[in-house]
Each structure stands twice: as C-alpha cells, then as structure tokens.
Amino acid sequence: MIRPHHLLLLAVSGPAAAQETAPAVPEGIADVRDPRGPVSAEALGRGEIDVPGDPVHDNEFRIHGNLGRLEYQSNEGEAKYVWDGFAYAGGDYDRLWVESEGEGLFDGELEAGDVQVLYSRAITPYWNAQAGVRYDFAEPELWYGVVALKGLNVYWSEIAADAYLSEEGDVSGAFEIEYDALLTQRLIAQPRFEMGLQAQDVPDLGLGAGITNIEAGLRVRYEIAREFAPYVGVSWARRVGETAAMQDPGEDSGSVSFVAGIRIWF
Secondary structure, three states, rough: OHHHHHHHHHHHHHHHHHHHHHHOOOOOHHHHOOOOOOOOHHHHHOOOOOOOOOOHHHHHHHEEEEEEEEEEEOOHHHOOOEEEEEEEEOOEEEEEEEEEEEHHHHHHHHEEEEEEEEEEEEEOOOOEEEEEEEEOOOOOEEEEEEEEEEEEEHHHHHHEEEEEEEEEEEEEEEEEEOOOEEOOOOOOEEEEEEEEOOOOOOOHOOOEEEEEEEEEEEEEEEEEEEOOOEEEEEEEEEEEEHHHOOOOOOOOOEEEEEEEEEEEEO
C-alpha cells in the first residue's frame, strides 16, 4: 500500500535519484565482449587464462573402480565363473586405465584371462582414446599391444572397440556394446553384445580369420545401493566362421546360460 509519505519522497527525489541508481547501459558490443575472445575448456585446463574469483574445482585427481560383471553361468551343465571390470586413476583428460576379464570352469580350469594397462586420453566429452599393453595369463601366455576407443553413443549406449597386435605378429580385435534401460529408478535391464575378430588364422589358439565369436545377453539388476546391485539374466555365446570349423568334431560351438551375479563400483 502506498502511503502519503511515499508520494512525498518520490516528488522530492524526482528522476535524478532514479538516474543515480540505474545501471549503466553499454554503448556498443565492445563494452560487453571479452577482449580475449572465446575461452576454451582446454585453455582453462592448461592455466593459460587468468580467471578472477575463486577457482572451480574441476579436473581433480580421482580413483574409480567398476566390477561390471562377477557372475555364475550355467553353461549347459559345465558351470563357470566370469569376471569383467576396470579401474582408473587420473583427471578429466588423462588417466591410467587398468581392466581385466576372464572366465573359468568351477572345477578349477581357467579358460581365459587377461589384464590391460592403458593410457587413456579424453578426445571429446564422451569418448576416450587408449593405448597400452595386454597380458594373457591363461595358457598360452601372450603379450599384446593395444589401441582402443571407448565412449557413449546415441541413446547413451556404452561402446568399446579394441585392436590388438600380439608378440607373434597376429592382429585381432573386439567390439562390445551395452545399454542400461531403466525399468524403475532401481531396476535396470542391460542388453549386451560382444564380438571377436581375427585378421588371420591362429591354429595354436584355435582361432580362424574373420569373426571368431559372438555373445549376446540380457541382465536385469536391482540397485540395492547405486554402488551394489545383484542381477540375473541369460547369455548366448557361439563360435562362428573359421573358428567354429577348427573345433573338435562333436564339440558344441554354442551354449545358452542362465547367469546370476553382482555389480560393484566405487
């Protein structure tokens, strides 16, 4: 409610008081444009731009680990265990990346297992280029050079494409894609597809040129906490092409498995 003394103050102060408190209006674009031009995130990260005020705490050193699969697979009567995980240490752009995956029968035989140590560099906000080495510790033991590309595709599907060069000079690769579909805030369905490739026949490893194997599965997990989630699902795996032709006569080239496991990250 406007009272009489308010009107008196307005009359006394007049337009001069309003002009004293009004902000100055820029006369041209030069008054509002940063004279240094556009500032990139890379220039800020390198410390080339002196930004006044308190610093923003980005590009901090951090450690993260993710055991995406630690599971039991029924494997049509020959039950086996499977692990697949990674960890990294570093900032937003440069990281030391370590990952491992493998599988074995519960009777004690290790069928496959490897560990990779990679340098990872962010090349876009959603993609990382990687290079390093891989060591297969299941028989026969082998070393590989690795180049890889990992990131998020459309619809936030996670993609990993790896190329390997073994110490014997053999070239191979792997492609993997998975997607998290939220059924509720805690119940998540994850379809997953994986494919192996080989540039030439490697009889010692039972691998033929071309696509060597494919695996497709669906896992449904319940996140008791964001960092811990048990899951169940189904997985189908098959050797194909020349690799399937190299296997022993009568040996089944594919299997369907019920899977159950846990997913942990920190």
